Amino acid sequence: MIGKTAARLSGTATRTLAARQRQAASGLPVARRCLATEASPLQPTSLFTFTEEENMLRESVQKFAQDMVVPRVREMDEAEKMDPAIIKGLFDQGFMAVETAADLGGAECSFTSAIIVIEELAKIDASVSVLCDVHNTLVNTLVRKHASEEMKKKYLPILSTEKLGSFALSEPASGSDAFALQTRAEKKDDHYLLNGSKMWITNAGEAEIFLVFANLDPSKGYKGITCFLVEKEMGVQIAKKEQKLGIRASSTCTLNFDDVKVPLANLLGKEGEGYKYAIEILNEGRIGIAAQMVGLAQGAFEKSIGATYQRKQFGKPVGEFQGMQFQFAEIHTMIESARLLTYNAARLKEEGKPFTKEAAMAKWWSSEVAQKASGSAIEWAGGLGFTREIGIEKYWRDSKIGAIYEGTSNIQRLTIAKFLQKQYGQ
Numbered sequence: 001m002i003g004k005t006a007a008r009l010s011g012t013a014t015r016t017l018a019a020r021q022r023q024a025a026s027g028l029p030v031a032r033r034c035l036a037t038e039a040s041p042l043q044p045t046s047l048f049t050f051t052e053e054e055n056m057l058r059e060s061v062q063k064f065a066q067d068m069v070v071p072r073v074r075e076m077d078e079a080e081k082m083d084p085a086i087i088k089g090l091f092d093q094g095f096m097a098v099e100t101a102a103d104l105g106g107a108e109c110s111f112t113s114a115i116i117v118i119e120e121l122a123k124i125d126a127s128v129s130v131l132c133d134v135h136n137t138l139v140n141t142l143v144r145k146h147a148s149e150e151m152k153k154k155y156l157p158i159l160s161t162e163k164l165g166s167f168a169l170s171e172p173a174s175g176s177d178a179f180a181l182q183t184r185a186e187k188k189d190d191h192y193l194l195n196g197s198k199m200w201i202t203n204a205g206e207a208e209i210f211l212v213f214a215n216l217d218p219s220k221g222y223k224g225i226t227c228f229l230v231e232k233e234m235g236v237q238i239a240k241k242e243q244k245l246g247i248r249a250s251s252t253c254t255l256n257f258d259d260v261k262v263p264l265a266n267l268l269g270k271e272g273e274g275y276k277y278a279i280e281i282l283n284e285g286r287i288g289i290a291a292q293m294v295g296l297a298q299g300a301f302e303k304s305i306g307a308t309y310q311r312k313q314f315g316k317p318v319g320e321f322q323g324m325q326f327q328f329a330e331i332h333t334m335i336e337s338a339r340l341l342t343y344n345a346a347r348l349k350e351e352g353k354p355f356t357k358e359a360a361m362a363k364w365w366s367s368e369v370a371q372k373a374s375g376s377a378i379e380w381a382g383g384l385g386f387t388r389e390i391g392i393e394k395y396w397r398d399s400k401i402g403a404i405y406e407g408t409s410n411i412q413r414l415t416i417a418k419f420l421q422k423q424y425g426q
């Protein structure tokens with residue numbers, strides 16, 4: 001599908017160029033030329049134009065979220081545990097292999113489809129959303145892009161249907177400075193030996209497949225970093241599960257690797273190229289987190305606004321006071337702007353165009369908007385919003401993580417600023 005889209009686009013681009021050349025040759029002033037020439041074959045669309053498959057997928061995720069997730073959100077948050085029925089349901093519905101080829105068990109949809117799944121799940125629960133996000137945008141994508149053919153045939157079908165994946169890069173001493181990682185890999189005759197610790201690993205409590213970054217040759221610095229596909233049963237130990245402010249149903253664990261033997265065949269891609277894969281995957285993964293934050297913001301907004309038209313003070317619904325309505329308008333516009341940045345980054349990626357700055361802007365802005373929208377949603381519900389009774393406060397707790405994982409807000413600003421310096425600096 002992505003291939004077909006690219007082909008359509010390149011066809012359109014060629015026709016557009018031809019139209020421009022005809023216009024240039026006409027010798028008329030530019031504005032006149034636009035009127036004088038035939039209608040442009042380029043059909044610009046809004047960022048809310050989706051394929052039929054994307055629309056159908058959105059509807060099916062909405063249904064799944066209502067039927068399966070809504071009844072479990074509060075209990076999972078309180079218990080700080082993901083219900084296994086949700087993970088099974090996500091696999092059964094095909095939401096865990098959105099972009100994977102059909103012959104390997106996937107849905108073979110576009111990257112934007114994955115973004116839609118993440119956004120829709122986050123409207124209901126950011127924990128379920130990030131579980132699906134990490135599995136799709138980080139784990140599946142890395143395997144799809146860099147694994148050997150044998151590895152793809154062995155692992156993509158199980159990642160599509162039954163086994164959850166984790167992405168293990170961060171360590172206690174290396175967060176934003178991810179390539180200062182200390183986990184070591186040694187090459188032996190018929191295996192690699194992994195030793196070290198990973199921290200903050202999403203899905204680790206339930207995952208059976210881990211993409212682990214370790215340094216195979218520290219003398220080469222970050223150019224020794226290599227990625228391995230490690231099955232849990234090879235010896236991955238869960239050392240600690242974090243107790244968190246938000247996304248509490250999503251497991252976040254410390255992992256220990258103590259002489260873990262990994263078959264040579266489980267090298268992902270090439271030795272020493274792990275740092276490239278990590279940069280590349282986090283650039284696109286950020287669009288997923290942006291989608292998570294957009295969905296969360298929308299979910300909080302929708303949960304609160306309706307009730308303001310029911311709740312009466314001073315003889316009328318509080319939602320009818322202009323002071324409230326100005327806030328609704330502001331937050332609604334902020335959410336829409338975050339959504340547009342996110343969809344734009346997703347489509348740029350799909351079209352094979354540069355998207356790193358756009359992804360950083362989408363992630364930074366969406367996480368800001370999510371915090372603002374969920375905070376306002378609490379205030380609009382008054383005292384009730386502050387209780388755990390109606391579940392609005394959870395959105396606010398969950399929103400904080402958007403500014404931390406897959407690159408903190410400062411790291412996103414740094415990325416954006418680097419592009420600006422390149423463009424405008426001396």
Ligand SMILES: Cc1cc2nc3c(=O)[nH]c(=O)nc-3n(C[C@H](O)[C@H](O)[C@H](O)COP(=O)(O)OP(=O)(O)OC[C@H]3O[C@@H](n4cnc5c(N)ncnc54)[C@H](O)[C@@H]3O)c2cc1C
Pocket residue numbers: 134167168169170174175176177199200201202203244252401404405406407408409410411414
């Ligand atoms: C719930 C959760 C889930 C996570 N899931 C995963 C996962 O699945 N896999 C994984 O590998 N990691 C995961 N992480 C790790 C996450 O990516 C890191 O926490 C994040 O990159 C920040 O690193 P740090 O916590 O070490 O903070 P630090 O890097 O120590 O940052 C502390 C502060 O310093 C600022 N700072 C750092 N460097 C700079 C700079 N150069 N300029 C300006 N400011 C700077 C940061 O913005 C931040 O405000 C997760 C983290 C959490 C909390």
